[in-house]
Amino acid sequence: xxxxxxxxxxxxxxxxxxxxxxxxxxxxxxxxxxxxxxxxxxxxxxxxxxxxxxxxxxxxxxxxxxxxxxxxxxxxxxxxxxxxxxxxxxxxxxxxxxxxxxxxxxxxxxxxxx
Amino acid sequence: xxxxxxxxxxxxxxxxxxxxxxxxxxxxxxxxxxxxxxxxxxxxxxxxxxxxxxxxxxxxxxxxxxxxxxxxxxxxxxxxxxxxxxxxxxxxxxxxxxxxxxxxxxxxxxxxxx
Numbered sequence: 001x002x003x004x005x006x007x008x009x010x011x012x013x014x015x016x017x018x019x020x021x022x023x024x025x026x027x028x029x030x031x032x033x034x035x036x037x038x039x040x041x042x043x044x045x046x047x048x049x050x051x052x053x054x055x056x057x058x059x060x061x062x063x064x065x066x067x068x069x070x071x072x073x074x075x076x077x078x079x080x081x082x083x084x085x086x087x088x089x090x091x092x093x094x095x096x097x098x099x100x101x102x103x104x105x106x107x108x109x110x111x112x113x114x
Numbered sequence: 115x116x117x118x119x120x121x122x123x124x125x126x127x128x129x130x131x132x133x134x135x136x137x138x139x140x141x142x143x144x145x146x147x148x149x150x151x152x153x154x155x156x157x158x159x160x161x162x163x164x165x166x167x168x169x170x171x172x173x174x175x176x177x178x179x180x181x182x183x184x185x186x187x188x189x190x191x192x193x194x195x196x197x198x199x200x201x202x203x204x205x206x207x208x209x210x211x212x213x214x215x216x217x218x219x220x221x222x223x224x225x226x227x228x
Contacts, residue, residue: 043158
């Protein structure tokens with residue numbers, strides 16, 4: 001199994017640009033989670049999907065952030081326009097809902113907004 | 115609402131010494147509890163999980179944790195630290211009953227001194 005795949009692994013962009021982060025969950029998993037990790041705030045849940053439907057987006061910081069899951073094998077997190085304070089490592093995780101919530105994390109995308 | 119508190123953002127131990135990382139949880143219903151480990155520049159990976167089958171849970175790499183309901187604790191231990199154990203460790207809680215959100219602690223960075 002390839003595990004959760006994220007792309008790109010590193011992204012450097014300038015303030016005001018649009019950024020799109022991509023995630024391919026583990027085949028067969030029915031839940032997908034987007035997290036943001038920073039030194040100051042630790043690991044924050046941004047949004048999660050169950051069977052491709054967004055369930056809880058209360059962690060999305062503001063309207064500049066949006067996430068989609070058009071099918072079971074792909075999800076995107078978009079930031080438009082990006083700001084320097086968005087610099088962080090963004091993780092995607094997936095799980096199979098069997099009552100235990102064990103999540104499998106991708107390697108993360110390190111985003112730097114200049 | 116569920117939450118976890120990890121005592122000590124940084125812990126240092128000598129190689130061969132006991133590792134003890136503390137975690138206390140708060141949950142309105144019986145919880146599922148997890149310990150994840152994050153090595154530098156990697157995503158989180160599951161060390162072990164408590165799902166009520168047994169209060170003493172054994173995980174990978176020689177780690178174990180004990181669920182103590184009376185103390186609302188789920189501390190992580192390893193009898194003898196190895197240099198390769200240097201990483202950041204996250205305690206996490208999830209409530210039973212169909213809600214998939216997992217709440218992570220702030221993390222504890224473990225330093226192993228030769």
